[in-house]
Amino acid sequence: MLLEMARRGEIDPWNIDVIDVTDKFLKKIEEAKKLDLRVSGRVLLYAAILVRMKADAIVPQPPAEEDFEIIEWDEEEEPEINEVFIDEVLRAQRRRIRRISTLKDLIRELKKAEAIEKRRRKRKEQIEFEYVTSIPHEENLEEEIAEVENLITKILQKKRFVTLFSIADTKEKIIKFYLSLLHLVRRKRLAIEQKEFYGDIEIKFYEQN
Known part of the structure; x- marks a missing residue:
């Protein structure tokens, strides 16, 4: 032009x-x-x-x-x-x-x-x-979700809640665990709470009201 x-x-x-x-x-x-x-x-x-x-x-x-x-x-x-x-x-x-x-x-x-x-x-x-x-494929994702759930369940049998950063110490693990947590929350297996923006995430067993 x-x-x-x-x-x-x-x-x-x-x-x-x-x-x-x-x-x-x-x-x-x-x-x-x-x-x-x-x-x-x-x-x-x-x-x-x-x-x-x-x-x-x-x-x-x-x-x-x-x-x-x-x-x-x-x-x-x-x-x-x-x-x-x-x-x-x-x-x-x-x-x-x-x-x-x-x-x-x-x-x-x-x-x-x-x-x-x-x-x-x-x-x-x-x-x-x-x-x-x-992002893991569906079959691998289910395996990762099960692994994360088993780990958190063992910890929650001894304490009321666990934090994400205490069980995931690298960026890759945080992403992997967080994706699995979102699925577990949606399935009403676990509950999460973030008290501060960009802060740590508390993970608990899901309790039905």
């Missing part, structure tokens, strides 16, 4: 004014929407970044020292656009944004923003994958 605007003489490719380019770019998007034309995720991403570039041009912010390589963008991928991401992109690019003078400079910075977004998406997908694969 930016190249087309340059070809039509709507922007000067050799003397880029970020504020002017942003306003005209947004106007083009609005015109496309009125004509029911599909606006790609890439165009929306560019629009979001340009709006922040415009804001920085009006009220400059302290620059950052980071740099990023250009990564090819898959047209099938739709970027996730949010306030946190745009701020992250521009914190890493503000020094270079001030040096934008040509259309080539502007497109280069937008490409770098795409690269950052793509890496961020891949990190998020990897975290989600690791989380899903860490």
Whole structure:
């Protein structure tokens, strides 16, 4: 879209004014929407970044020292656009944004923003994958629930309650025990109580009122 605007003489490719380019770019998007034309995720991403570039041009912010390589963008991928991401992109690019003078400079910075977004998406997908694969399958889950219930039952035969942190001393164990506890609470085998936010969890036998 930016190249087309340059070809039509709507922007000067050799003397880029970020504020002017942003306003005209947004106007083009609005015109496309009125004509029911599909606006790609890439165009929306560019629009979001340009709006922040415009804001920085009006009220400059302290620059950052980071740099990023250009990564090819898959047209099938739709970027996730949010306030946190745009701020992250521009914190890493503000020094270079001030040096934008040509259309080539502007497109280069937008490409770098795409690269950052793509890496961020891949990190998020990897975290989600690791989380899903860490959740036990149903047959294993039932075994873990039984193990947790047996352990807690033995302890509760000697005392009124036990705390989660006293029986789970690692992050992995806490997650494993907590998931099992949720199932046991739902099945009305145990009851849990957390007196403070982020505090320890007391575990007792379920008592029907």
